[in-house]
Amino acid sequence: MTASATALDLVRSEVDRSLRTFIDRQRPQVSAPELAPLVAAVDDFLSGGKRLRPAFCYWGWRGAGGGDDPALFTAAASLELLQASALAHDDVMDASDLRRGMPSAHRRFQALHEKAGWHGSAEQFGEGAAILLGNLLLVWSGEMWRTSGLPPAALAAAQPVYDHMRTELMCGQYLDLLEQAHGENTFDSALRVALFKSGKYSVEHPLRLGLVLAAQEREPWIDRLCEEYGRSVGIAFQLRDDILGVFGDPAETGKPAGDDLREGKRTMLIARTLAAASPAQAEEVRRTLGDPELGADGVGRLRRVIEETGAVDACEKMINDYLAEALGSLEDAPITPESRTALADLAVAATSRRT
Template sequence: MTTWDPAAFRDQVQQVLDDFLAAREAELAPLGPDAGRLVAEARTAVRGGKRFRASFCHWGYRAIRPDVADPAALARACASLEVLHASALVHDDYMDASDTRRGRPATHRTFEAEHRAAGWRGAPEQYGAAAAILLGDLLLGWAGDMLRGSGFGTQETAAGLALFEQCRSEVIAGQFLDVSVQARGRADVDTAMTVLRYKSAKYSIERPLHIGAGLAGATADQIEQLTRFGLPLGEAFQLRDDLLGVFGDPEETGKPAGDDLVEGKRTVLVALALDAASPAAARRLDGALGTPLGPADVDELRGIIEDSGARAQVEDVIGALADRAVAALQPADVDDHARVVLTELAAAATQRTL
């Protein structure tokens, strides 16, 4: 039994991504320097992160087929999910009007600043928006290309692509659910959970597991067993993200303090707080969401959420979901070593601070 090295795996994924983008840059070189600027921003978009999606894809494969016949092909398939993730983040940052991502300017802000510095015609904001939409679209297309050309046989590739296409549809539709919820300015707990499940939970853990397992030749029953592990774990993962969006340390998250409050996110955390807070506190929280907030405002809203018991409730739900996921994994028809590593990944995904 070999020991898995997460840091070495992340380095491997980054190298695969670097090689892929170098090839895309060469293909686009005839278009001139503007295409080069787009690829340069693509490199920024795929840099960093915990690589959870790639990791769950890798161990979804090895859960079914412990001995990897073509490590390079599997690495490319896993990396394709990080390209899909980068696409979603580029679009998400623009839709949420976020200024930063992982401590760096968001894509739309980067191109907006370039337009403004160059003194070009038109509105810098519109240029930045156009660039973010186009880069996100390009990354989305490249993700599918990368999986399709990863190097697996025709049958394995078809199985992986079918699951990838489901994942792609779910995350786009889930994003629209989220946009619609924010526009309406209200969401009960059940609605917020639906958004959480389809915008993030499924594509962060369940579908990567499925895609890896599909490439390994998993049966329908094995896919269902991985769902019983991956879906509750994905929900716990996103609930942790929601807590970090309000209570996270900016030095670790790379986002401003209380960023989700400024953006007006109608998360499960917020829905629970609005249900449990006093009428006056609930009105204050509801009215402040999505408005410019200073540090004192953020602290006040954090206090309302804390005092309502919502933060503690979400922590309890995270723990319960993670326990359910790990319990479901124990009797599953998967490789024993993969079961151990997936259990470790479950802890890493739900107990993180960024």
């Protein structure tokens, strides 16, 4: 087991336990037999996930002097409900068929409709049910956060961070839709999406929540650390995501090979490809990127172009540079040595992952 796996594993089992406890507490409200498929989808959605966001929150808390407190794990685990909500909705918005190697929520409800031979459009039923599943998870995430059992003063100090994170998540996703629609794909636009999508929501805010919960106030060094570490880890995390979306092993990512190419995602990897492409290579990218019918051959050709332009190497170098920045940001921060090591490990884990 690597050091980075340890920083995550410590958190994972406690987060899993907290999620089970919370969901079990909700079950009496959702016990009608007709609701069983909705509850099963909640259970399955929460069984996966890397638990990175709760881990940033936990190590922030420990970094500002917090002890091992079940209430903190509950608050941190609520971030997984928020993330599960975003994924259920994301898959509807992107019309994605798979999530972690299983049918996405809307496809799952669509299959339920088809199998039962119900009335009306199975696709529309699937989308509607997935929207409601995401809403239920969103509502429950806020409830789990609020009822974690943390001291009121801690929750009150962190509440503005929490509220801002949720507003920014929804707005950031809207900006992401816009970027895809604009089809700009400059280095700047790719960086902005990475910053909003991963930097702030997945790293900066979870870390800040943990720090502010423990410190019970938002001290300037907290914001400085979260902005620097969050920005660099978040962007490197997203760059890794971009590479995995094109070159990832379907057995590990749970997504079909080259899925991002079929979706036509405007990532830094593609921006770098286009910037260094010959006219013939650029033509190949423009012709095939975003073709939903793109087959294995087309994926192979696009992958070759991306590699030949040096875009993969350029992105790997960026990941290394951002990782170094992240590690640098930890050096002078007045956090506990234990947390400094764990956050360094988490930065490595978030940027060198294969799923």
